[in-house]
Amino acid sequence: MKHNLIALLLLLPATGVWAQTEHAVAKTNSQKEYRATPEKINDLVHTKLEAKLDYTKSQLNGKVWLTLKPHFYATDSLLLDAKGMEIREVALVKNGRNTPLKHTNNGLQVNIDLDRSYRGNEQYTIYIDYTAKPNEYKGQGSAAITDAKGLYFINPKGEEKNKPTQVWTQGETEGTSVWVPTIDRPNQKTTQEFYLTVPAKYVSLSNGKLVSQKTNSDGTRTDYWKMDQPHAPYLFFIGVGDYAVIKDSYKGKEVSYYVEKEYGPVAKRIFGNTPEMMQYFSTITGVDYPWVKYAQMTARDYVSGAMENTTATLHQESAQQDARELVDENRWEGTIAHELFHQWFGDYVTTESWSNLTLNESFANYSEYLWSEYKYGKDAADEHNYEDMQGYLMSGSENKDLVRFDYNDKEDMFDAVSYNKGGRILHMLRNHLGDSAFFKGLNLYLTTNKFKSAEAHQLRLAFEEVSGKDLNWFFNQWYFNNGHPKLEITNTYDNAAKRVQVIVRQTQDSNNVFRLPVAIDVYQGNNRTRHNVWVDSRTDTFYLAAPTKPSLVNFDAEKILLAQKKETKTMDEYGVQFRNARNFMDRFEALSAALKKQEEQKAVEIINQAISDPYQGIREMAVSGLDLKKQALRTLMEEPLYKLAQNDKSKKVKAAAISKLSEYGFAKYATLYKTAVNDSSYTVAGAALSALSELDSTAAYTEAKRLMGQPAKGDLGSAIAAIMIGRGDVSAAEMIISNFEQMPLSQEKVQGLMPLAQYLTIIDNMDQFKRGVNALAGFVGQLPAQYREQFKGPIENMLRQIQTRKTAAGQQAQAAYVGEKIDENKKAF
Template sequence: MINFKTLSKIALTGILAASLTASYAQQASSDSARLKIYRATPARINDVIHTKLDVRFDYKKRYMYGKEWATFKPHFYPTDSLRLDAKGMDIKNISVVKNGKNVPLKYKYDDSLSLNIQLDKVYHNNESYVIYIDYTSKPNELKVKGSAAINDAKGLYFINPDGTEKDKPIQIWTQGETEGSSAWFPTIDRPEQKTTDEISMTVQSKYVTLSNGKLVSQKKNADGTRTDTWKMDLPHSTYLFMMAVGDFKIYRDHWRNKEVNYYMEPKYAPYAKDIFGLTPEMIEFYSKLTGVDYPWNKYSQIVVRDYVSGAMENTTATLHGEFENQTKRQLLDSYYDFGMSTIAHELFHQWFGDYVTCESWSNLTVNESFANFSEVLWAEHKYGQDVADDQNHQDMAQYLGDPAAADKDLVRFYYVDKEDVFDDVTYQKGGRILNMLRNYLGKDAFYKGLNIYLKTNAFKNGEAQQLRLALEQASGRDLNWFFNQWYYGAGHPVFDISYKWDDASKTETVYVKQKQDGQIFSIPLAVDIYAGGKKERHKVWVNGKEDTLTFQVASKPDLVNFDGDKIILCKKTDNKPLDEFAFQYFNAPLYMDRFEAIEAAQSKETEAAGQKVILAALKDKYYGLRLKTVRALKMNNQAVHDAALPILTALAKSDANTLVRAAALTALGKLKDPAYMNIYKDAIGSQSYAVQGAALTAINGIDSLQALTLAKGFEKDNLGALTQAMITVFATNGSSEAWPFVYDKFTAGDVNTKFGMIRNFGAMTGKVKSPEFAQQGINEIKALGIKYKKFGGVGPFIINMLNNIKDDRAKMNDAASAKVADDAAKEVKDAK
């Protein structure tokens, strides 16, 4: 799963992203007593062997009527009882099936959460039995809470069931992780349970269905409905069960002799191949890398509306949020973006998470850390080392930037709620740990270890200790030291590195301090010394709170490159002079070598060495570093301005990467110099929304009336950055004429769109001439604030915005709207 927090960190503005981190910190500290409770894996008394469901839907009531035949057997000890998770249901009948007949059983329904069933006799583990349950699922009446990771937990979702929401399709879909499946069918809702299944869905004949496994039959019914039956012959965990129903177009692809299908809204169906077309190549790559061919009978991907997280790796049928809906023009600005990395992430789960599943949520790392790591693996394979290292660094920075993360173990047996484990430690830190393991063991041994782990635990459950044993078997190396500090311990090294050259003894000394609180790490790493036109690599261990490393060198080094592979998960203060960082940029090979040099140069752009690095980085071979450098340019410094302007102008005119070109246009636009108007006008004709948006914003800074005219011309074709730029123009102008466009864009957007637009939407709400429109905006902002107030920083941000709107409306003598804004701010403040 790509969880809601990860999605927000990458796709949202800093408003919600920062508050999500804060909410995790609050959540983790909110119940210290519960943090002391050991989260044992629940005892396995009965096992689910097969699950057969027959369901139909009531759109008006938002109910699902279900009949279930589930086959169980005692796990080991004899038992005469069965406990099932069943959340918020109406239970009409529970029976044991005997000789084709249903024999009613006695049961208790505890708090509408758990069914405790008295069986008809004592069963032994060489006996199976079939339980029949007639029930109604009522997800919209279910009183459950989501989390920062998964923002809802009702399992079954009716999207626009009455068809009253404009431009939104009618859909049904499910979300099982962590324990949402038991909101739509009674089961033992634990990851260690694995079962085959058969699901029959009766739906309106105009709709398409999707579920796990193979579509084995479609039966037309006399009442205009159709019953589709999907069958899953291989066992998988109950949280990976899925259903989807709606008006979807299917693009049919394949890998080897297996179906690979993409289910899209009709509007986006023409772009299915553009969005998901690399999937067969990914399947081939992951199959060869793991040595285990894709283990299921098909692979489908479906994009739905109003999804409660990022994406979900249901077995054979991954479900994506609507951020994957993109046109060809949007894809021009995508590169290896969140959408593509998510496709890779969820696919890798079909091995790590579905084929072998975490034994408990405490060991979620064997699912999610691998899926996160797979994003780097695919980037490395398809796009090259710079892209992979960029992805790795982004995830490392996300983890290091989370103040709550350093105190959490990767394998976590103590937590307030199971949802807490879906965080920067499990995802971002875990992925980086696997990257370090691969580097330490070498790729061949590492991948052999993964193969052993997968084959040993196929269609079963795994945990970190089994991963350790598999990697030890493959490599012949003891890894207890590694797992003890990285999997069963918390935190990371905080290095302070300094250097001393002794010309008399020809000795380079490197002083390494670990300044973190908590454990001191043992770290194997490379130190590369560049001297006399050559590079010499030294493999060393850093073991103590303070280590002194000495190297004999024929002449004074031009560069000592600590952690030459740039692989260690750490914070690092590297006390090198700027000249050495400049040497590092031009001579060391990796993305992070150049990144570190650019970081050092950015604070010293006026120095010759700093300027040399910055000017070179504007032309770096990798677009990500060009983009970083353009965005950090300090054009208010005359020396930098004069040296960088010709390069910046060239980038704005013709850089092959649309994001770099857009950033260069933005940087030029900040100068507000009419001399560049022709460049902006030329860029307005680009097919890239990012380039168009940057050009429109630049024009607005020079001639707002011309920008307003241009913005109106884009009202029929705009998305992403262009839409944002248009709203900036309309907000500057305050025109009531443009309000319906802005309001429709805001209200139709998902959470990412809304938080991306919120500042400009709030500014326009404060300035728009019509009080009616102003009050519409106020109410939308209030609703957003109330809904996402649980993320700590959102409430204060929204309240401050509403207070600013109140002041703006008061200055316009619009007392009625000022009062509405004041009341709205109070409502957000008082919301629970």
Template sequence: MNEQLKLSLFGLLLGGAACLGTVNPTFAQSTALTPQDSALKIYRAAATKINDLVHTKLDVRFDYGKRYLYGKAWITLKPHFYPTDSLTLDAKGMDIKEVAIEVNGKNVPLKYEYDNMQLFIKLNKTYTPNEKYTVFVSYTAKPNELKVKGSAAISDAKGLYFINPDGTEPNKPTQIWTQGETESSSVWFPTIDKTNQKTTEEISMTVEKKYVTLSNGKLISQKNNADGTRTDTWKMDLPHAPYLFMMAVGEYAIVKDTWRGKEVNYYLEKPYEKYAKAIFGNTPEMLTFYSKILDYEYPWVKYSQITARDYVSGAMENTTATLHGDFMQKTDRELLDNNNHNETVVAHELFHHWFGDLATAKSWSNLTVNESFADYSEYLWLEYKYGKDAADEHLLEGANQYMQMAKYSGDKDLVRFHYADKEDMFDQITYQKGGSILHMLRNAVGDSAFFRSLNAYLKANSFKATEAHQLRLAFEEVTGRDMNWFFNQWYFGQGMPELDISYKYAPGKVTVLLQQIQKDDKIWQLPMAIDVYVNGNKTRHNVFMQNKIDSFTFQVAAKPDLVNVDAEKVLLAKRDDHRDFSTFAYQYAHAPLYLDRRYAIEEAVDLQTTNPEALKLLQAALGDKYAGLRQLAVDKLKFNNETVRNATIAAVVKIAKEDKNSLTKAAAIRKLGSLKDKQYIPLFEAATKDPSYGVEGAAVEALAELDIDKAYSIAKTLQQDSKGKLINSITQIYAKKGNEADLNFIATKFDETSGQDKLNAAFDYLGFLANLNNTPAVIKGVDQIQAMTVQFKNAMVNRYISNWMEQIANNKSEAGKRLSGTQQQDLLKQAEYMNQKAKEIKNGEAND
């Protein structure tokens, strides 16, 4: 499950910080659990295995009008160890028509009880572990009538979703798709819905002939029926967990690819067919890359990817058939501004086919063995394909998301046997912190041992349920080292170290003093490299911090130019590094890594107006080889200072005109726009014709600061082909103009937008409604935004939206009091409606 989207929405919210401002601790804490929460006292053990799933055969058809699935299930099982005469199946919110057991080819009815969540079946005899038996269940699944709770990462748990089933929503296709994680497969078929179960499967779906279908495994038959429907049968010969079962139905284009003789297919809505290779085309290369580094070839029969409207998460690693939210459907122009995000999602879900689908977490407490690896796979792909700078930037962003969450909502163990709800495991600890921990583990044992250990873990646990201890044992087997020190502090503990770093030089030697200053008493064991630069030469020293205070002394020929602690920049830690700025300047010029240069740039930012060396460093950073650091330097320039502006303006103009990276180019245009200098109007006008939507958007916003009428005129021409960041920019300009005729564009684009862009669009939409005195339009817009909160189901998003809505309502109320007659009545009515809806959103009533 991709958290970003496999971004829990906290990560999504942080991603929109430019729009939302600083995260308010009060808001974040409102979602935190209290230590007194009784649910936290429950030990969350792996599910007891009484019966084992062996094979699941399903025959399903759909009732679009009722939003029902009519199903028949043949479930083959055997007792796990002890003989048993009973079976409990998870079957949520169903009408159970028949329960029987197959005996000599005939169905013999069985006695059962059903409590709307589980089916308790009395078998026809006591079965031993050597005996298989097949239970038949005829049922109707009614997902829309089931009241269930989702999570921040997976916002709904109905299991089966009918999208626009009546065809009444314009510009939205009719689709059916499923979402099994965490335990929602049992909404659409009876099963033992636990991660430590594995079963082969066969699914027959009867659909209208105009639709294509997708499920796990291979499509083994298609049969045309007399009533004009078609039955597609998909078969999965290798066992996997029930939460990874999937179905998808819709009018899709199928773009075919291949890898080592296996099908690799991409299912998209037809308008995006021509962009399929741009979106998913690196999948075969990823299959080769991951198979090689793991020394374990992709084990499944095929690999397909499909998009879904109104999807409740980012993406889901259903075995052989990954489901993506429709945010993945992007044109070539949109992908220019994507910063490889689509690729990291593709990589994440694909890597799950080893870590999660092949070797599966035994319980949700051990979710790290699924999600931390998928998170780290994003780093591995970026490092391989785009270089270490891109990978390190991505890892830093994830670590910062974790630190923000820990600061405001509290830290927790990576492996958690106590939680209030299994959905709570889908957080920045399991994902981003877990990815950073794997990066440290890789550094601690070395690349060769790291990947060989992953291979040993996979081979030992293929088609099994597993946990973090088995990962530790694999590393110990390969390295010959006891790894409890690492796993105890990072996997079975919480928090991270805080380091105070200082230096002392005496002739012939330099001493590094490391102090752990975190508030708790935990002492972290931290292997790290320290590089000492003297007279242009670098000497590496590998050290192991094991005490609260440690010092390391190194012999040197002269006073060092730089002592670079944690030279590999792998430690997940807060640090206070006490050294002169001259060492950071040297670090930028001579230390090779992204974080070396980034930390130096960040040190220079605060000194740029007072320290010529710092300004010189920022000038150099404007020409950094990595676009992300060029963008950082541009963003942090203090153009209100004449010295800074004069020293850097030429480089910023050059970036605005020529940089090959669209995000960096857009940043430079925004920076120039802040000057409100008419000499750059020709540059801005030229940029409104750029292939990148982000560059166009930055340019038209910059123009709006100088000539709102010209910007408005250009925005009107750009709106005909506008997506992503350009929509946000156009909406902001329309809000400034306050022309009611632009309402339809904003409302329509808001409906069409998804993912992070929709969250940003909500604030732009509210900005437009704030200046609009049209009561029906305001009510419609507020209702649209409230509907968005139903989709996100995130307390922080709701709090931000409702707070701003209340502010706008107060402004309208005050404005209304200064007027009279119809105008007053309209504004007061709008204010009253906004306040009412803000309260509903804040209280979560919109999510019921």
């Protein structure tokens, strides 16, 4: 599963003056409970389901046949998870006949008395006739899903305008048992057959292969999906809706993309790298894609990001991007890689308990790095690595072990530790072992545990067997402990001894002292010598030969450590680092330092090199960070910025250059801006419109009015909204409100909160005003429960600001309506 809510929380300050208060929920865990791996009394073997969806009641009427066997010890009972269901019949199937069985149902589980005691590996089949009522079940949600009702009917009666009718399921962590009785634990594995009766006008998707379809006389169709290979119940999936199904293939296996029909023409631009990803991941793991097909479906109101249901991944609607959005980049490509890699790590081999979740999520997280490295180069991958590392470092998770058996709730495991930190740990392990041993270790882990569940020790044993190295120290330090090193690095040169002294101090508060294999590069001019050392004490001193004073001592030369590092370098040293060191992070660190000291000539030299760097991320960073109040820079950079604004291959760099060029305020650039507002990229067009607004507000207003009649997403939509708000023009109300309503839960939506609130203060039309207020107030309800508290205060502040301004303007009816929404939100959240 890939979820994106940490980024949303980091964007909360973007609500600016409208968000003056902070609301935080502090959790304490004074009494920790050991979370044991689920005991296996009975094993699932096969699940056969006949399901009919009832759209009028948002229910599923089901008949299920479960084939099971005792795991080892004989047993005369069976405990199934069945949450909030109406159970009509429970029977034993024997010789073609159903024999009723005694059972009790407490609303969460069904305890069944078998007809006799069954020995280990002796199979039996249970039949259950039931109705699943997901909307009546109230379960604990997670960072991925607002609640845990498992089965979701979206606009089932078609009452919401401009919203499709869809049905989808979400099993992780234990939501499958809301819509089908099962043993809902990650260490269970079962094959399956699903007979899904759905409206004939829709398509369906499930695990495995579509074997047959039967048209019924009542306007429905029964689709038969069969999964011959075992997988965990939380990976069961049903998806139904009015989709375009775009076909692709990988080695004769079906690859398909289920998207809303308007996105059918660009579906392959969004998902079309999937077959190449399948080939790449098959190659590096040594395990060819193990399933019969691979499908990807988009879904409305799915807030998690995406979910790796076996052979049938579900993506939130943010995956759907139009052609102009895709000009900048496919923002969903990392998520596509993430979920695909789960088909190996999570589906083929599954964590045996939620405590070991990182066995699923760290690999999926790291796959984003691997794919980026393969497809777009090491600089792009290293930039992603840095961003993910910051996601962990900023999460305040230093006290959490990677593998932990004392979580408050299993949903707590879906965090920046299991994902971001776990991915960075794999990156360090790969560097330590070398690529050959690392990938052979992955192969051994996968082949040894295929179609089974595993824990972190099995991963360690696979790497040890391949490499011949003892890795207990690494796993004890990174997997079964918490925190990360905080390092202070200093160096001095001893001219008499012809050596450089490097001192490394570990300053983290905990008692943990980390053991770190580290590369140190010592530069003599532009030439470097590599020294491999081990940091393993509170203070370590290394003496490295150097015939003259080094021009640079580059600690952690491969830039792979998960650590916070503090070191002092001169701008001369940063210049050597930018020019000669090999990695993105070397240039990033040097440029970061230079941007803080733009009054220094040596810093300007670094920045000047950076704006022509081969990697677009460095160019964009350099352009965006320019301080044009510095006259020397202002004079030096004008011509390079103009060239970037005209010709850079990267749309993001081009947009950044246009934005920076607008600070000159020169009329001679008006033609550039007017041309660029028609650019194929929303980002470039938005930057150009904003730049034109700074130069010629009347011309910008005219362009904004013209562009309102076209699709305007992202930065272009924001630029149009800003101009209309500034002009007090309510004619854009329909566009601005509709854009916000239709926007999925995303960073862009968070950033759109305040502009919408500001715009509502000038809208007179009561119907439009109500829609806008409803959209703003309803944002909190879109969030998973544990994140609502942190947004509730800022949203209420925005609503109160609107209410105050409407009251001052004498618009009492609108002020009263806002007051009603404030009261409703207080009661609801």
